[in-house]
Structure formats: structure tokens, C-alpha cells
Amino acid sequence: xxxxxxxxxxxxxxxxxxxxxxxxxxxxxxxxxxxxxxxxxxxxxxxxxxxxxxxxxxxxxxxxxxxxxxxxxxxxxxxxxxxxxxxxxxxxxxxxxxxxxxxxxxxxxxxxxxxxxxxxxxxxxxxxxxxxxxxx
Amino acid sequence: xxxxxxxxxxxxxxxxxxxxxxxxxxxxxxxxxxxxxxxxxxxxxxxxxxxxxxxxxxxxxxxxxxxxxxxxxxxxxxxxxxxxxxxxxxxxxxxxxxxxxxxxxxxxxxxxxxxxxxxxxxxxxxxxxxxxxxxxxxxxxxxxxxxxxxxxxxxxxxxxxxxxxxxxxxxxxxxxxxxxxxxxxxxxxxxxxxxxxxxxxxxxxxxxxxx
Numbered sequence: 057x058x059x060x061x062x063x064x065x066x067x068x069x070x071x072x073x074x075x076x077x078x079x080x081x082x083x084x085x086x087x088x089x090x091x092x093x094x095x096x097x098x099x100x101x102x103x104x105x106x107x108x109x110x111x112x113x114x115x116x117x118x119x120x121x122x123x124x125x126x127x128x129x130x131x132x133x134x135x136x137x138x139x140x141x142x143x144x145x146x147x148x149x150x151x152x153x154x155x156x157x158x159x160x161x162x163x164x165x166x167x168x169x170x171x172x173x174x175x176x177x178x179x180x181x182x183x184x185x186x187x188x189x190x191x192x
Numbered sequence: 193x194x195x196x197x198x199x200x201x202x203x204x205x206x207x208x209x210x211x212x213x214x215x216x217x218x219x220x221x222x223x224x225x226x227x228x229x230x231x232x233x234x235x236x237x238x239x240x241x242x243x244x245x246x247x248x249x250x251x252x253x254x255x256x257x258x259x260x261x262x263x264x265x266x267x268x269x270x271x272x273x274x275x276x277x278x279x280x281x282x283x284x285x286x287x288x289x290x291x292x293x294x295x296x297x298x299x300x301x302x303x304x305x306x307x308x309x310x311x312x313x314x315x316x317x318x319x320x321x322x323x324x325x326x327x328x329x330x331x332x333x334x335x336x337x338x339x340x341x342x343x344x345x346x347x348x349x350x351x352x353x354x355x356x357x358x359x360x361x362x363x364x365x366x367x368x369x370x371x372x373x374x375x376x377x378x379x380x381x382x383x384x385x386x387x388x389x390x391x392x393x394x395x396x397x398x399x400x401x402x403x
Contacts, residue, residue, distance in 0.1 A: 131278045169276055
């Protein structure tokens with residue numbers, strides 16, 4: 057549902073935080089209703105065809121950044137269906153200066169099913185790369 | 193038993209427009225109100241309410257304003273049990289009751305007298321511990337009824353639904369049918385619904401189920 061909206065916007069932001077370099081982009085919840093972060097338990101992300109390790113992926117919502125692999129702990133944090141979130145991925149490779157192809161698959165549990173039943177949403181998009189110098 | 197059907201619309205019907213920001217919450221209510229006078233309104237709580245499962249005072253104010261302005265009738269509150277919210281286990285019955293209670297109290301404040309409950313919450317094999325039974329004191333206190341959702345691929349005449357009908361207990365329970373994308377003037381589907389209602393001998397509409 058709403059797979060085409062999973063990657064929101066056209067921009068891929070490159071930034072540094074300390075010694076680490078990150079890429080970030082906006083995502084939308086590709087479903088009809090809000091759900092808890094605890095429902096997100098798997099992600100597949102590639103940048104220009106290179107798969108990214110899940111431990112290098114972070115999820116930012118309402119000003120708080122979470123390791124994606126730890127989202128399942130947050131069963132009281134609701135991602136409201138209309139609000140964009142941000143995905144960040146730590147990376148070390150050199151990137152071309154203009155556009156990158158992002159392929160994202162998000163897996164999430166349907167909270168009202170008593171047994172595991174997942175939604176899978178996939179989106180691929182070519183994003184315009186830009187730099188953000190100042191980061192807190 | 194009357195089989196008069198009064199129409200209502202669920203906000204689920206406007207998924208595409210709402211998700212794409214083409215319709216705001218209020219403009220969705222306005223569109224629903226434009227379908228007919230006294231159009232029934234089902235809201236999907238976690239779709240519409242930012243503070244779900246709680247109903248904030250701000251939402252209550254906006255909702256009541258829209259109901260008045262667009263001539264809407266609150267017909268069903270789209271309640272969710274979210275029993276699988278915590279990975280690896282179902283909510284305990286105490287957790288589930290509390291989660292539902294918060295929503296039902298919100299539904300009451302919005303002017304609803306009926307809340308929809310997913311068939312997932314209606315345990316047909318062991319109803320002694322079913323969530324709805326635990327909620328009966330709250331339902332009586334709040335003067336609310338629960339309606340059990342008939343979800344695709346089931347229909348009113350399905351075997352599952354007939355079991356529900358046969359076991360329907362006390363006045364708190366009503367049965368209603370939700371059409372996700374049924375719009376006004378969809379006569380073939382309405383005719384089909386009327387026929388199903390008649391054969392099943394159940395109460396057909398949100399409004400009737402409230403009475």
C-alpha cells in the first residue's frame with residue numbers, strides 16, 4: 057500500500073557527524089493508519105546497488121534518532137500516518153556528485169493480527185545528492 | 193425487523209486522498225458530509241487521531257466542529273485492539289482492556305454510541321476470555337455498543353459470521369456491515385447488501401444498530 061510514497065521527496069542529503077559520514081532521506085509510512093515503531097523489524101536498503109548493513113541504518117522521528125535494529129523496543133512511540141520520518145545510513149564509500157539510486161524495502165508487522173503477518177513495501181528512487189555541512 | 197439502511201462513510205474510503213495530502217482531515221469530513229444529509233461517519237482512529245489511542249481535547253474540538261458544520265452523524269468509531277503491538281507476545285488481557293478503554297472513552301466524548309471491533313478481537317474458540325467480554329462493564333458505563341467488523345473475504349452469510357450471530361449475547365452487541373468504498377447510488381451493491389441482511393436476519397446499519 058502506498059509503496060510509491062515510501063521514499064518521499066527527491067533529495068538525498070550527505071552530512072558528517074564527527075568522523076562518520078551519513079546519507080539521509082525522507083520516508084513516509086506506506087500504510088493507511090499510524091503504527092508503533094515496534095512493528096518495524098526488518099529493512100533492506102541499497103545505495104547505487106550496494107546493500108547497506110542494518111546496523112548502519114538509523115531512523116529519525118519527531119527529533120529522536122533510533123538505531124533501526126532497536127525500533128522493536130519502542131512499542132509506545134506512534135508514527136502518525138501523515139508525518140514523514142527520516143532514514144540515515146552511515147557510509148564510507150565515495151558517491152557520484154549528482155544523483156544516487158536508492159532502493160528501500162520496509163517490513164512491518166500488522167499490529168492487530170494476533171499472529172505474525174507482515175506488510176512489505178518497496179520503492180526505488182533516484183535522488184538528488186546535496187551536502188549539509190553543519191550538523192549538531 | 194426493519195431493514196432500512198442508512199448510509200455512512202468510513203474515512204478509510206479516502207485513504208488515497210488523505211495519504212497524499214490532497215484532503216486534510218477536515219476536508220475529508222466535508223467531502224463525506226457532501227454525500228447526503230445526515231451522512232454517517234466512521235473514523236479510523238489511528239488514521240485520524242494523532243494522539244491515538246487517546247482522543248485529545250484538540251481533536252474533540254475539531255471533530256465536533258466538523259460534525260456540526262457538515263451535518264454528519266457519528267455512526268461508528270473505528271477501534272483497534274492492536275494485540276500484537278509488542279513483539280513476541282500478545283498484549284495481556286489487562287493491557288488490551290486498558291488500550292481499548294482509552295479509545296472507548298474517547299469515542300464517547302466524540303459523540304459515538306457505537307464502536308467497531310475487529311473480528312480479530314472476537315475470539316470464537318474461547319469467548320470466556322475474549323476482549324469484548326472484559327469490556328462489558330466499560331461499555332455499560334459509557335453506554336456504548338460494539339459492532340463486530342465483517343472483513344473481507346467474509347460476508348454476512350459466511351460461516352464465521354453465522355457463528356457470531358448465533359452466539360450474539362446481550363444488548364451490547366450489534367452487527368453492522370462496512371463497505372470500504374461504497375458510495376452513494378451504488379445500487380447494485382446496496383441491493384446485494386439488503387438481500388444479505390434480510391437472509392441473515394441481522395441488524396443492518398450503523399444507525400439502527402445504535403437504536
